[in-house]
Amino acid sequence: MTESYDAEILHVYERWHETILGRDLDGLMALYAEDAILETPLILATLKDKAQGILKGKSEIGAFFEAGLNKLQNDLGRWYRTGTFFSNGRQLTWEYPRNTPQGDQVDLVEVMDITHGLIAHHRVYWGGVGFKALVAALDEPAT
Numbered sequence: 001m002t003e004s005y006d007a008e009i010l011h012v013y014e015r016w017h018e019t020i021l022g023r024d025l026d027g028l029m030a031l032y033a034e035d036a037i038l039e040t041p042l043i044l045a046t047l048k049d050k051a052q053g054i055l056k057g058k059s060e061i062g063a064f065f066e067a068g069l070n071k072l073q074n075d076l077g078r079w080y081r082t083g084t085f086f087s088n089g090r091q092l093t094w095e096y097p098r099n100t101p102q103g104d105q106v107d108l109v110e111v112m113d114i115t116h117g118l119i120a121h122h123r124v125y126w127g128g129v130g131f132k133a134l135v136a137a138l139d140e141p142a143t
Contacts, residue, residue, distance in 0.1 A: 008117040015031055108130055
């Protein structure tokens with residue numbers, strides 16, 4: 001891994017988390033490539049017409065995050081992470097673990113393919129607590 005890859009990966013790792021916490025949609029979307037892909041079961045739970053759970057392009061991804069950032073966070077959305085991440089210079093991975101110092105949170109693993117310093121493909125994997133939250137969301141009306 002080269003130093004420039006290290007800097008790009010670290011930038012995405014730090015800024016993605018900062019922009020989510022700060023509800024900074026413009027800052028968040030600046031991290032994504034124009035033709036980026038986002039895959040998460042949350043798409044299925046919140047945008048029921050997107051049966052594949054996949055969004056393509058900044059416009060679809062931005063609309064999804066805008067809706068999510070405007071909703072109130074529940075107690076399980078603490079966004080605690082340990083500070084450990086893994087990367088091979090092209091892919092970045094980290095966890096939001098279930099168990100936090102303040103109690104349980106939605107457990108997620110973020111996996112991002114980084115190309116030219118931007119997120120090209122973002123996949124979110126959900127653990128047990130997250131799965132239960134998704135199942136509950138499926139029972140709610142679509143937004």
